[in-house]
Amino acid sequence: MSRFLQIIFFALLVRPVLLLILGMNVRGREHLPKKGPAIIAANHNSHLDTLTLMALFPLRDLHLLRPAAAADYFLSNRWLAWFARNIIRIIPLERAGMKKNPLADLEATLDRGEILILFPEGSRGAPEQRIQFKRGVAYLSKSRPEVPIHPVFMHGLGKALPKGSWLLVPFNCDVIAGPAMHWPGSTADLMTGLETQMNALADQGHVPSWE
Amino acid sequence: MPEALSQNVIWALGVIYGLLIVASVIVGILKWRSPGKATTELSRRVTSWWFMITIFTVAIVTNRIVSTVFLGLMTYLAFKEYISLIPTRPVDRIILFFAYLAIPVQFTFAHLNSYGLFLVFIPVWMFLFFPMVMTLVGKTEGFLRAVGTLSWGMMITVFALSHTAMLLAAGPSAGPAGGAGLLLFLVALTQFNDVAQFTWGKLFGRHKIVPKVSPNKTWEGFLGGLGSTMVVAALAGPFLTPMPFYYAALAGGMIAIAGFLGDVTISAFKRDLGVKDSGGLIPGHGGILDRVDSLTYAAPVFYHAMHFFVFSGRI
Numbered sequence: 001m002s003r004f005l006q007i008i009f010f011a012l013l014v015r016p017v018l019l020l021i022l023g024m025n026v027r028g029r030e031h032l033p034k035k036g037p038a039i040i041a042a043n044h045n046s047h048l049d050t051l052t053l054m055a056l057f058p059l060r061d062l063h064l065l066r067p068a069a070a071a072d073y074f075l076s077n078r079w080l081a082w083f084a085r086n087i088i089r090i091i092p093l094e095r096a097g098m099k100k101n102p103l104a105d106l107e108a109t110l111d112r113g114e115i116l117i118l119f120p121e122g123s124r125g126a127p128e129q130r131i132q133f134k135r136g137v138a139y140l141s142k143s144r145p146e147v148p149i150h151p152v153f154m155h156g157l158g159k160a161l162p163k164g165s166w167l168l169v170p171f172n173c174d175v176i177a178g179p180a181m182h183w184p185g186s187t188a189d190l191m192t193g194l195e196t197q198m199n200a201l202a203d204q205g206h207v208p209s210w211e
Numbered sequence: 212m213p214e215a216l217s218q219n220v221i222w223a224l225g226v227i228y229g230l231l232i233v234a235s236v237i238v239g240i241l242k243w244r245s246p247g248k249a250t251t252e253l254s255r256r257v258t259s260w261w262f263m264i265t266i267f268t269v270a271i272v273t274n275r276i277v278s279t280v281f282l283g284l285m286t287y288l289a290f291k292e293y294i295s296l297i298p299t300r301p302v303d304r305i306i307l308f309f310a311y312l313a314i315p316v317q318f319t320f321a322h323l324n325s326y327g328l329f330l331v332f333i334p335v336w337m338f339l340f341f342p343m344v345m346t347l348v349g350k351t352e353g354f355l356r357a358v359g360t361l362s363w364g365m366m367i368t369v370f371a372l373s374h375t376a377m378l379l380a381a382g383p384s385a386g387p388a389g390g391a392g393l394l395l396f397l398v399a400l401t402q403f404n405d406v407a408q409f410t411w412g413k414l415f416g417r418h419k420i421v422p423k424v425s426p427n428k429t430w431e432g433f434l435g436g437l438g439s440t441m442v443v444a445a446l447a448g449p450f451l452t453p454m455p456f457y458y459a460a461l462a463g464g465m466i467a468i469a470g471f472l473g474d475v476t477i478s479a480f481k482r483d484l485g486v487k488d489s490g491g492l493i494p495g496h497g498g499i500l501d502r503v504d505s506l507t508y509a510a511p512v513f514y515h516a517m518h519f520f521v522f523s524g525r526i
Contacts, residue, residue: 170287172292
């Protein structure tokens with residue numbers, strides 16, 4: 001039932017809105033994973049980031065996509081929690097006071113053959129300003145070295161719907177996917193590799209100033 | 212209320228589809244004889260033409276409201292591309308939101324054929340409104356750049372392109388094929404001129420006109436396009452407009468010259484920003500703004516010439 005609702009939500013609401021109100025220029029679509037398990041690592045500017053990434057996939061693959069999201073925010077009230085769990089199908093992450101292995105849920109996702117959407121910046125932060133990736137993605141890659149990491153750079157959604165605003169202003173946005181990476185053997189190498197990839201992807205787009 | 216679509220418009224659309232089939236066959240042969248990047252690109256362009264012409268056809272044969280909404284949507288997409296390409300300020304999001312809202316208002320004035328409101332709404336009221344809001348919001352860094360780029364973008368996209376809807380509303384003075392005939396005359400000739408300029412330029416182009424702005428534009432292409440467009444205008448004018456063939460040829464000449472100027476103006480804007488295409492919506496063409504660049508000049512020039520000389524009965 002919720003899979004059906006998810007497909008309806010994406011086909012009738014998300015896709016038309018993205019097409020008409022936003023308008024995506026997608027590059028490197030061929031680099032996106034065609035099956036799981038896989039990790040998508042993207043920069044984070046807006047709530048729309050997750051919906052946009054999910055809308056790039058065929059409807060029949062929607063159920064494979066699992067965005068990792070902050071439990072304290074998305075499970076904060078009943079309605080949002082229902083929506084987050086059943087329509088977006090997030091993997092809730094506890095941001096504070098973790099006791100057991102904090103990556104356990106993410107590893108389980110990958111072990112089920114799903115496609116994990118990660119925003120290693122951790123938070124949406126100031127719109128359209130990239131911040132350094134947190135190292136959780138590297139720890140995850142270390143424990144599941146066979147799973148490819150697909151870097152995706154996004155621009156424009158933080159202008160359309162930045163953190164703290166409810167007014168959606170139309171802007172075209174760029175989604176640029178790069179070739180998949182694998183665990184290079186060390187956390188430092190992975191972080192540097194990802195950073196280099198993200199910079200290279202950002203250079204492919206046109207990013208006008210926003211300040 | 213819906214005006215019956217003139218038979219002449221249907222015939223003209225038939226001719227356009229005929230040309231499209233001829234173009235597809237030629238490009239198909241070219242692709243078969245010399246496969247490569249250039250011919251693949253050309254064939255993508257022709258495929259996109261099929262889509263664009265079909266959407267345009269559906270929009271103008273349905274009824275005038277649908278046509279106007281379609282033109283408004285096209286304008287919205289062009290304005291959105293513009294806004295997305297230029298530097299903007301987070302503090303101006305609310306003003307950009309109002310700027311988007313101005314589009315349906317402007318197209319409503321066009322639909323109602325309220326010439327006065329249509330003319331002053333953007334150049335006077337919006338022109339005064341944007342800096343007012345920016346001033347009240349109170350951020351002065353980048354004020355001039357923000358208000359300057361927004362006002363120019365509003366004029367070159369929304370105001371200029373809304374003249375297409377004004378043609379539709381011309382009513383009985385629009386001639387034998389009605390407003391739809393005038394719109395078809397303008398849009399078909401503008402696009403024909405683009406293709407003719409491109410083709411003449413590819414075949415004979417040697418002398419560049421504005422090498423720093425648009426290195427592919429040559430005098431040979433421009434004059435070849437101008438001549439071809441005038442001939443087609445003279446042939447089509449008597450069916451689609453109230454003009455005899457000689458005035459129609461002159462109107463075609465104006466469309467060709469204005470179309471060229473619109474094209475290079477948008478090129479100058481893109482070059483300043485360091486982008487090649489305004490977007491990626493239309494395969495082989497780029498964005499909407501890349502496709503309607505010529506219309507940004509041709510639509511106001513053609514409309515106001517029609518308004519002054521033809522609708523008024525001066526000629």
